Amino acid sequence: MKEILNKENEEYAYKCFEKTLELGFKFKLNNDVKEKQSKKQQINQLLKIPLDGIELNDLLKYFSEEILPYCTNFSNENFMGFPDAGNSVAGISGAIMSDFLQQNLINSSFCAPIATYMEIAVIKWFREILGYKIKKINNIWDVGGVITYGGTGSNSIALLLARENFKKDTMINGVKNPENYKVIIPKGIGHYSIRSALMWIGCGDNIIEVETANYRYDISALRETLLKNKGKIMCVVSYVGDSRTMTIENLKAVYQVVKSVDNNIWLHVDACHGFSLAFSEKLKKKIEGIELFDSISTDPHKVLAIPYCMSALLIKDPEKFKLVTSTSDLIMQEDFAFGQITPFIGSKSWVSLKTWFMMQNLGIKNIGKLIERRCDMAQYLKKQILKSDHFILMNEVNINSVVFVYVDNKNELSKMNINDINALNSQIYDYLLKEGKYYLHRFPIIDNMGAIKEDETIVVLRYMSGNDNISYKDINNMLTHIIEVATKIKGENK
Numbered sequence: 430m431k432e433i434l435n436k437e438n439e440e441y442a443y444k445c446f447e448k449t450l451e452l453g454f455k456f457k458l459n460n461d462v463k464e465k466q467s468k469k470q471q472i473n474q475l476l477k478i479p480l481d482g483i484e485l486n487d488l489l490k491y492f493s494e495e496i497l498p499y500c501t502n503f504s505n506e507n508f509m510g511f512p513d514a515g516n517s518v519a520g521i522s523g524a525i526m527s528d529f530l531q532q533n534l535i536n537s538s539f540c541a542p543i544a545t546y547m548e549i550a551v552i553k554w555f556r557e558i559l560g561y562k563i564k565k566i567n568n569i570w571d572v573g574g575v576i577t578y579g580g581t582g583s584n585s586i587a588l589l590l591a592r593e594n595f596k597k598d599t600m601i602n603g604v605k606n607p608e609n610y611k612v613i614i615p616k617g618i619g620h621y622s623i624r625s626a627l628m629w630i631g632c633g634d635n636i637i638e639v640e641t642a643n644y645r646y647d648i649s650a651l652r653e654t655l656l657k658n659k660g661k662i663m664c665v666v667s668y669v670g671d672s673r674t675m676t677i678e679n680l681k682a683v684y685q686v687v688k689s690v691d692n693n694i695w696l697h698v699d700a701c702h703g704f705s706l707a708f709s710e711k712l713k714k715k716i717e718g719i720e721l722f723d724s725i726s727t728d729p730h731k732v733l734a735i736p737y738c739m740s741a742l743l744i745k746d747p748e749k750f751k752l753v754t755s756t757s758d759l760i761m762q763e764d765f766a767f768g769q770i771t772p773f774i775g776s777k778s779w780v781s782l783k784t785w786f787m788m789q790n791l792g793i794k795n796i797g798k799l800i801e802r803r804c805d806m807a808q809y810l811k812k813q814i815l816k817s818d819h820f821i822l823m824n825e826v827n828i829n830s831v832v833f834v835y836v837d838n839k840n841e842l843s844k845m846n847i848n849d850i851n852a853l854n855s856q857i858y859d860y861l862l863k864e865g866k867y868y869l870h871r872f873p874i875i876d877n878m879g880a881i882k883e884d885e886t887i888v889v890l891r892y893m894s895g896n897d898n899i900s901y902k903d904i905n906n907m908l909t910h911i912i913e914v915a916t917k918i919k920g921e922n923k
């Protein structure tokens with residue numbers, strides 16, 4: 430049967446794979462972020478069940494003509510909204526390889542023998558560069574990390590650990606009074622996954638948002654909240670690169686204030702983005718103190734140019750995974766079965782292989798250089814924004830994110846209406862999205878720095894990139910394009 434890979438159809442399958450690669454290249458190297466805008470009506474067409482099947486070559490042709498033009502190319506140099514470029518050659522190679530090899534990281538001795546050791550190695554590398562202690566690894570409980578499919582999964586496991594650490598055996602007994610399992614986050618910048626995870630693990634919507642200043646905890650407000658809720662807080666979450674502004678928390682101050690109030694509170698840092706700074710000798714001091722936290726979420730698929738999906742949750746004390754161990758005779762009770770310490774996930778593909786490939790290929794030093802360049806690009810954009818009369822900078826620019834708004838003339842800000850600024854920036858975003866040439870992100874944010882008006886909600890545009898193809902010229906062209914688009918919209922609005 431030629432549809433199932435075997436020795437007889439090797440040549441046919443090889444040609445199909447070549448064609449697949451060709452399409453992948455064509456897509457990734459395309460000049461547009463997106464060729465065509467998809468329409469809602471397409472859903473109906475796509476819902477039809479394939480009854481008779483289509484030969485793979487014909488399917489690839491159909492896919493190339495009818496689907497690919499509607500896909501968004503995160504690797505295009507004009508895609509400046511999110512960091513996840515997914516364009517490391519070694520990373521893609523590792524991704525293809527892992528799909529080919531079909532290793533199951535739930536068990537080691539039978540399903541994924543060498544793969545398990547390589548996954549352990551990736552976790553150990555991350556622990557080491559972030560400053561966690563490294564134990565001699567005799568079994569899975571010495572590893573101190575698990576691989577998940579994303580930052581959301583890693584944050585969820587961190588909260589589960591925090592819950593068990595706070596009240597042992599909640600796994601067995603259930604959550605009795607959810608209001609006594611509170612989690613503190615910084616107001617206005619947190620990623621939704623923390624609130625959702627708290628609800629997913631049965632602790633209800635018991636998030637406390639603490640006031641922020643410059644997109645970091647207001648430390649005295651944090652102290653006050655901790656004292657007021659003493660005994661009812663299981664976890665405090667900080668960000669090393671929050672989803673909106675990429676600001677780095679004042680980690681040591683958070684650590685000290687939390688520990689001074691209650692030593693039993695689990696300190697989690699979501700460093701999905703900011704852990705990338707640890708690769709650079711020059712930048713790693715910006716995240717000093719991260720090693721004090723009980724757990725760290727990292728998201729290589731955001732910052733290491735590898736394809737989706739791969740995240741790693743690291744914990745300071747590897748033994749704590751015993752709090753959430755799964756025991757079943759379907760997961761082997763062997764020294765190195767990741768299935769025992771990875772909540773929520775059963776069969777797991779070898780997603781860490783793409784990171785292994787990327788890291789082996791570049792080495793820490795060259796990854797560090799890439800990260801430095803990304804931060805330099807963001808600083809360059811910041812400078813252009815500060816120089817221009819048309820743009821207002823909304824964040825400090827700690828990592829690779831530049832948050833800004835377009836205005837007619839920033840010297841006449843006092844005469845402008847915030848609703849008009851918000852409407853214009855929303856229109857700019859919609860225009861760009863429809864046009865498909867550039868992509869920037871848009872979201873509302875509370876003006877924490879008083880850039881326009883303190884505490885007002887401002888609709889901002891955001892440049893953020895992990896795409897190492899972006900050049901200074903691309904950044905200049907993007908700003909020029911926004912000015913042109915804004916002028917056009919203003920003309921049409923008249």
Ligand SMILES: Cc1ncc(COP(=O)(O)O)c(C=O)c1O
Pocket residue numbers: 578579580581582584620622668670671672699701702728740
């Ligand atoms: C700070 C932060 N944490 C967690 C996540 C969730 O990561 P993922 O989308 O990989 O689940 C994101 C996603 O953007 C994020 O920005």
